[in-house]
């Protein structure tokens with residue numbers, strides 16, 4: 001088949017990055033077409049339901065959404081802010097931190113002063129360290145112009161890129177427990193000691209300290225409203241269109257071709273797919289070997305096992321915060337596990353019962369898992385559009401892992417198993433098959449404080465009309481990816497104009 005469709009911009013992939021670019025560009029008069037391989041739009045924004053209960057695949061909470069904050073302003077510009085059904089997490093605790101053998105639970109509050117005062121209750125002698133931590137977070141965030149929706153250069157942030165997160169946090173105080181608490185939710189960015197830069201920690205934590213929100217009934221609403229903006233502006237969204245080839249002549253992409261042989265031509269192309277996969281789709285010698293080698297050589301962040309539990313009504317009290325638990329003292333060490341030590345930590349996200357908010361109706365519990373663990377089933381593929389069993393041994397593997405995880409969760413919540421009606425387990429293979437990355441990485445390319453420039457990916461490629469967007473550019477997460485879309489669209493629309501329009505929205 002070789003039908004040809006002609007657009008101003010073809011966007012490969014409908015993750016938040018692709019949809020945001022589609023919304024921005026269609027609002028600005030471009031005729032856009034988004035090509036998505038899956039049945040559902042949204043990439044990590046996708047939700048699914050089990051036993052009539054909705055689960056998120058990759059959005060448990062979002063920061064920066066209070067009026068005047070950065071993501072609020074971008075979503076307002078995109079025309080979706082007032083459509084979203086959001087619930088703010090508890091003001092005095094958006095994340096609760098717990099450790100094996102320590103009966104206390106530590107609260108992270110929203111707002112910098114409340115954050116300091118909250119932790120001072122557990123660490124009364126540590127005001128200096130807490131204030132220095134907060135100062136540094138804000139100082140680093142100030143150095144990132146786009147994060148503050150303003151123009152600025154690389155030189156502003158250069159000085160802070162090489163600060164290592166674990167090292168900086170450890171330097172704040174000799175109180176080990178406090179440094180563990182401050183770094184305890186590093187699964188938010190799959191932190192690696194000696195590698196993850198402090199700026200990653202700062203940009204993520206600052207947004208949650210500013211304000212923390214849950215999407216009521218799941219994060220797919222963000223994708224749904226963005227898709228509507230695209231359609232209202234004359235754009236096209238096509239599902240079940242897996243792009244296989246990006247075909248270039250000289251320095252220009254001419255068209256993309258799907259698995260079914262359909263061709264789509266456009267003046268500009270944006271890939272929301274991992275840069276490494278994007279390069280695999282690009283045949284020929286249009287991209288230099290050195291660039292390919294650099295991108296291919298970058299390490300990805302860790303993957304996860306996710307246990308999604310449907311709860312019996314009226315059994316498990318709802319907690320309007322997230323829960324981070326460490327079974328070992330090394331809060332950065334959860335990804336380096338053995339059969340005996342897994343799971344070394346977990347994070348738990350709780351959804352209220354819509355009919356009775358005092359109780360929870362669902363839990364999602366995440367614990368690091370390396371794709372090597374599911375190596376025996378690497379040649380299977382299973383999504384709702386291409387359903388195929390991975391086999392009874394895979395189901396047994398998942399059950400054993402889930403029960404092991406529940407054993408650890410029950411150390412804190414001894415009645416949990418009695419509250420569970422049913423549970424469903426996703427592994428790195430689920431993330432690989434739905435999102436399209438090779439290793440099911442949660443957050444794409446791992447940033448590196450020892451060589452920060454190496455892990456910066458530009459929106460521009462060596463091809464004149466091929467751009468990149470999504471979590472591998474600036475940062476992962478709803479905020480990071482929205483900002484990456486601004487960077488990508490700024491290449492086409494002019495950054496100054498785009499930022500001006502966003503600020504005046």
Ligand SMILES: Cc1cc2nc3c(=O)[nH]c(=O)nc-3n(C[C@H](O)[C@H](O)[C@H](O)COP(=O)(O)OP(=O)(O)OC[C@H]3O[C@@H](n4cnc5c(N)ncnc54)[C@H](O)[C@@H]3O)c2cc1C
Nearest residue numbers: 013015016017037043044058060061243436470471477478
């Ligand atoms: C388990 C998990 C939990 C998370 N929790 C949070 C959270 O609580 N808060 C937060 O802010 N962030 C969270 N994140 C991160 C956040 O969800 C992601 O950073 C963000 O959604 C990624 O968006 P993206 O645009 O980069 O692309 P993706 O969501 O990766 O989407 C890429 C899209 O491209 C499509 N695609 C791939 N290949 C092709 C092809 N060849 N042809 C056509 N289409 C293709 C995919 O199907 C997918 O739709 C979480 C992520 C994970 C995995």
